[in-house]
Each structure stands twice: as C-alpha cells, then as structure tokens.
Amino acid sequence: MGINFQNVAFRYSPLGKDVLQDINLEVEENDEFVFILGHTGSGKSTLVQNINALLLPYKGKLNVMDHQVITRYRHPIKLNTKLNKKRYNLNKSKHLFAKSNIPVYSRTLRNIRKHIGLVFQFPEYQLFESTVLKDVMFGPKNFKYSKEECERLAKEALELVDFPKELYDRSPFLLSGGQMRRVAIAGILAINPDVIILDEPTVGLDPKGKDTLMNLLVDIQKKTHKSIIIISHDMNVVARYAKRIIVMKQSRIVYDGEKRRLFEDLDKLHEYNLDLPTVSGLSMELKKKNLINYKHLPLTIEELETVIKGGDIYE
Amino acid sequence: MKIKLDNVSFSYNEEKVISNLNLEIESSSITAIIGHNGSGKSTLAKLIVGLLEPKKGTIYLDDQVLNEDSIKIFRNKMGIIFQNPDNQFVGVTVKDDIAFGLENKNIEREEMIQKIHKYLKLVGMEEYIEESPENLSGGQKQRVAIAGALSMECELLILDESTSMLDPLGTKEVGETIKKIKNEDNKTIIIITHDLEEARLADRVIVLNKGKIVKDGTPKEVFSDENILINSGLKTMDSVKIINDLKNVDYKNKKEIEAALWELTFKM
Numbered sequence: 001m002g003i004n005f006q007n008v009a010f011r012y013s014p015l016g017k018d019v020l021q022d023i024n025l026e027v028e029e030n031d032e033f034v035f036i037l038g039h040t041g042s043g044k045s046t047l048v049q050n051i052n053a054l055l056l057p058y059k060g061k062l063n064v065m066d067h068q069v070i071t072r073y074r075h076p077i078k079l080n081t082k083l084n085k086k087r088y089n090l091n092k093s094k095h096l097f098a099k100s101n102i103p104v105y106s107r108t109l110r111n112i113r114k115h116i117g118l119v120f121q122f123p124e125y126q127l128f129e130s131t132v133l134k135d136v137m138f139g140p141k142n143f144k145y146s147k148e149e150c151e152r153l154a155k156e157a158l159e160l161v162d163f164p165k166e167l168y169d170r171s172p173f174l175l176s177g178g179q180m181r182r183v184a185i186a187g188i189l190a191i192n193p194d195v196i197i198l199d200e201p202t203v204g205l206d207p208k209g210k211d212t213l214m215n216l217l218v219d220i221q222k223k224t225h226k227s228i229i230i231i232s233h234d235m236n237v238v239a240r241y242a243k244r245i246i247v248m249k250q251s252r253i254v255y256d257g258e259k260r261r262l263f264e265d266l267d268k269l270h271e272y273n274l275d276l277p278t279v280s281g282l283s284m285e286l287k288k289k290n291l292i293n294y295k296h297l298p299l300t301i302e303e304l305e306t307v308i309k310g311g312d313i314y315e
Numbered sequence: 316m317k318i319k320l321d322n323v324s325f326s327y328n329e330e331k332v333i334s335n336l337n338l339e340i341e342s343s344s345i346t347a348i349i350g351h352n353g354s355g356k357s358t359l360a361k362l363i364v365g366l367l368e369p370k371k372g373t374i375y376l377d378d379q380v381l382n383e384d385s386i387k388i389f390r391n392k393m394g395i396i397f398q399n400p401d402n403q404f405v406g407v408t409v410k411d412d413i414a415f416g417l418e419n420k421n422i423e424r425e426e427m428i429q430k431i432h433k434y435l436k437l438v439g440m441e442e443y444i445e446e447s448p449e450n451l452s453g454g455q456k457q458r459v460a461i462a463g464a465l466s467m468e469c470e471l472l473i474l475d476e477s478t479s480m481l482d483p484l485g486t487k488e489v490g491e492t493i494k495k496i497k498n499e500d501n502k503t504i505i506i507i508t509h510d511l512e513e514a515r516l517a518d519r520v521i522v523l524n525k526g527k528i529v530k531d532g533t534p535k536e537v538f539s540d541e542n543i544l545i546n547s548g549l550k551t552m553d554s555v556k557i558i559n560d561l562k563n564v565d566y567k568n569k570k571e572i573e574a575a576l577w578e579l580t581f582k583m
Contacts, residue, residue, distance in 0.1 A: 206509035207550035
C-alpha cells in the first residue's frame with residue numbers, strides 16, 4: 001500500500017499558515033530510493049513527520065500502509081476492517097477536516113510508527129542507554145516485544161548496519177561520530193519498519209563516513225527491499241544515489257521525478273534554490289571553455305571522466 | 316598571534332588523541348587543520364585555546380608558555396566558533412549578543428555601539444541588528460558569532476567545524492565571511508574542518524590523522540596527495556580526483572583540461 005497523500009495540508013497552529021499545502025504524493029512500500037530536496041523552511045521535515053504521524057494533517061487524506069491518518073476521528077483508522085468503514089462512514093466522506101491540530105496520542109498511532117522508521121538529524125544525540133545493545137533494544141521494547149525478541153531484533157539490526165560485535169557492550173558515548181550514527185540507525189531498523197526515512201543522514205560526517213553510510217543504506221535496501229526516503233541538502237550525494245527526487249518549495253511539492261531531468265533544467269534549479277552537483281558545475285565550465293562537449297550533463301565523477309575521454313553518457 | 320606546540324600529547328582516559336605533536340603557526344596566517352571525525356583536530360583547537368591542558372609538552376603563544384596564569388591574558392585575544400550555531404547565542408537580539416562580550420570587557424557605550432556596527436557590517440549582518448536569534452538561519456547565527464569574536468579584537472580566531480551543521484547557503488555565507496576577514500586586520504585564523512572546500516580558503520593545510528600530522532603544505536600540495544587524504548578518511552576535491560584518475564590516460568585537450576580543473580578547484 002505504501003504512503004499516499006491526497007490534497008494534504010498541515011499547519012502548526014489552527015490560525016497559523018499552512019506549512020504543507022496541497023500535498024499529493026505516492027511512495028511505494030518497496031524498492032524506492034527517494035530524496036526530498038528543498039530550501040530550509042520549505043516543509044521537508046514537516047512532510048516526513050506527517051508520514052509517521054508525529055504531526056497530523058488538518059486537511060486531506062493520508063494513508064500510511066493500511067492505515068488512514070485522520071485527526072478528526074482522533075486516531076488513525078484501519079481501512080481494511082469492515083467495521084471501521086461502517087462506523088466512520090468512510091465511503092461517503094468527501095473530505096476529512098480535523099477539528100483541531102493538537103496531536104492525538106493513541107495506541108493506534110503507534111501502529112503507524114511501527115511501519116515508518118524515522119531517523120532524525122544528528123540521531124547520535126538521542127542515544128542514551130548504557131550500552132550499544134541496550135540502546136538498539138529500546139525501540140522494540142516500546143512495541144512490547146519480549147526481552148529475548150528485543151535482543152534478537154537489535155542484534156539483527158546491528159548486523160545490518162555492519163556494526164562490530166565486540167562493541168555491543170560498549171557505551172554508545174565512547175564511539176566515533178560515524179559509529180554513533182550507525183547505532184542510531186540500527187535503533188530504527190530494530191523495529192523492522194516497512195519504510196525508512198532519514199533526515200539529513202550525512203550532515204556532519206567526514207567524506208569517508210558519508211560514503212560508508214550511503215553505501216550502507218543502498219546495501220540495506222538491496223537486502224530488505226524496503227523503501228528509503230532521505231532528506232538532503234548535499235547535491236553530490238543526491239546526484240550519486242537518488243533514483244527519484246521530490247523538491248519542496250514554500251510548503252508545496254514542486255517537482256517529483258528523476259534526477260537528470262531536474263539537474264539539466266537550470267532555470268528550475270535556480271527557481272527551487274538548489275545547487276548543481278560539483279561535477280555538473282565543473283562540466284559546464286569546461287564546456288564553456290570549449291574543452292569538452294556532451295549531450296547529457298555529467299552528474300558524477302565517472303560520467304565527467306567518460307565525457308573527457310570522448311565518450312557519451314547513455315541513459 | 317604566533318602559536319607553537321612543542322612535543323604536545325593529550326589523551327582522554329587512556330586513549331591518546333594527540334601524539335607528540337610539533338607545530339608552528341605564524342601570526343596573521345590562515346591555516347586549515349583537516350582530518351576525519353575523531354582525528355584529534357577539535358582536541359588540538361581546545362588545547363591551543365587552553366580549554367584542555369596537554370598531558371605532555373608545552374604550548375607557546377606569542378613565545379610565552381600557555382599556563383594557568385598566562386591563559387587569563389590570552390583568553391581576551393582569542394575567539395572560537397563552535398559547530399552548533401544554537402549553542403553560542405546568548406543575547407535576545409543580535410545587538411545584545413555582541414554587546415555581551417563587550418560589556419564584560421567594560422567597553423564604553425559609545426565605543427560598544429561603534430564596534431557592534433563595524434563588525435556586523437563586516438560579516439554582512441548589519442540589517443539584522445535588532446533581530447532575535449529564532450529569526451536567523453544557522454549561517455546567519457554563525458556570522459553573528461564571528462562578529463562577536465572579532466568585536467573583542469581577538470588576535471586568534473578558530474573556526475571549529477563551524478559549517479558542518481549548516482545547509483549549503485549557510486556554508487557559503489560563512490565561507491564568504493572568512494574571505495572578507497582574511498583581508499581585514501592581521502588576524503591568525505585556524506579553520507578546523509573535514510570539508511576541503513572550506514580548507515582551500517587557507518594559505519596552509521595540515522592533515523591530522525590519529526593525533527599526528529601526516530601532511531603539511533599549500534592547499535594545492537595537500538589536495539594533490541590523494542593517498543594521504545584517503546588514508547586519513549578524507550576525499551580530495553572532485554576536480555583533483557579527475558586529474559589524478561586520468562593521469563595515465565590520453566585524451567583531447569589534456570593539458571588545457573588539467574589546467575582548467577586546477578583553476579576551478581580554487582575558484583568554484
């Protein structure tokens with residue numbers, strides 16, 4: 001079922017301005033690798049917080065897996081039960097307005113959060129337990145798994161992020177920045193979410209740490225087929241790893257498509273306040289000096305090297 | 316301010332972070348200290364400003380030993396900008412934030428106002444003088460922090476990963492500010508970073524790995540040595556990587572492309 005937004009709007013306070021406006025978006029449950037781009041304050045983080053029901057929309061329809069998130073009914077409704085459909089008269093409701101925007105804490109919201117794993121910016125600041133293993137077990141513990149089950153899930157997750165076994169009992173505060181971030185991601189993977197969302201996962205990491213983390217995410221997707229959604233400002237990372245790009249500007253989605261079409265449209269990039277990947281900038285300068293020629297703008301080092309050697313980039 | 320580290324070592328508990336380090340930094344220079352997360356570069360900055368004390372060796376500032384007594388004099392001549400812009404804003408407005416340090420120094424009101432305007436203008440933030448911090452972006456907050464440090468007439472300014480939490484626009488803004496103050500006064504500036512784009516603003520680049528200096532040279536010399544950078548958990552600039560990758564390959568306009576890529580390394 002994946003994630004489906006239909007004309008969703010969100011605002012932080014009832015009389016405030018819309019931080020999300022007219023959002024229509026569909027993300028499949030499997031095999032998507034989506035990057036969300038946009039200027040600071042464009043609504044990216046608010047969008048992903050709506051996906052895992054940390055924030056609830058006040059207008060529109062939002063389905064997350066087989067749950068419909070509706071604030072009006074004060075808890076999300078499971079769509080696939082006949083009783084719920086009858087009780088809430090879902091087939092007849094044309095629009096679903098929330099009476100208030102105060103988040104509702106109910107057990108059913110927990111179900112949504114189990115489907116969506118959200119890794120915040122600088123997640124290493126949220127580590128708190130005395131050992132790495134205990135920290136990763138915290139997520140599943142919240143979802144009422146038995147202690148043995150929590151330990152199994154935590155170990156599986158730590159293995160998935162390629163974390164050395166000999167450090168399981170170490171305090172998370174004695175790890176390097178990159179290791180801490182991997183532990184924090186393992187904490188989310190341990191709840192076995194269907195979709196993983198990461199807010200600026202590479203920010204603050206050194207170049208090696210960045211590559212390691214991005215390759216790890218690609219690897220996790222290959223192994224698990226889970227969809228991964230990443231918020232990023234780093235165009236070099238986006239150019240290398242994105243399959244699909246969503247751009248947000250002033251609370252709206254203004255672009256949803258593949259990366260090359262976006263990066264080759266300089267007017268649009270300028271309009272969205274986005275930078276070019278470094279390699280694309282270099283390519284344009286070399287072309288301006290009549291030193292190279294290309295049909296498609298190189299986005300990665302390998303592509304520019306191909307062009308310099310006289311080759312073509314094939315779609 | 317002239318800096319000299321003589322055989323300095325430092326460890327947290329048993330873990331050695333800085334190991335027998337010898338380093339001299341000339342006054343009025345811009346030096347970038349680069350290295351991966353955990354290479355010891357922030358520890359080095361804290362040692363220089365006296366926030367940490369070496370376990371072994373001596374630090375000299377302007378040829379004077381840095382110790383408990385001399386630190387009181389030197390503190391007034393140092394400014395350090397940290398990673399998180401939200402952690403260093405103390406005032407309720409931009410003006411108050413800069414005034415905080417000046418008030419502590421008992422500067423006269425007239426002179427204080429003059430300094431606030433002068434340094435906010437220098438970092439391009441004069442129009443935000445009455446703004447409160449929540450209305451500023453990360454890059455703007457860092458620029459205010461830089462103005463605050465400069466207003467104290469510091470002789471040494473250390474930027475410790477000051478752009479690593481910023482978006483590309485904020486990073487650009489801070490970079491532009493460094494370029495401006497580079498030409499202003501005779502300050503010694505140390506840029507601690509793992510971002511080579513930031514390091515290229517310096518006259519000299521030092522690569523730190525496991526608490527030791529593994530390379531010391533001009534940006535061009537350091538960026539060309541890809542092996543050292545990779546072994547130190549870093550990556551060279553894309554333009555230099557392309558030059559290195561294609562070193563043994565023949566292609567059209569090779570000389571011109573190499574020259575253009577070098578030029579762009581420091582221009583873009």
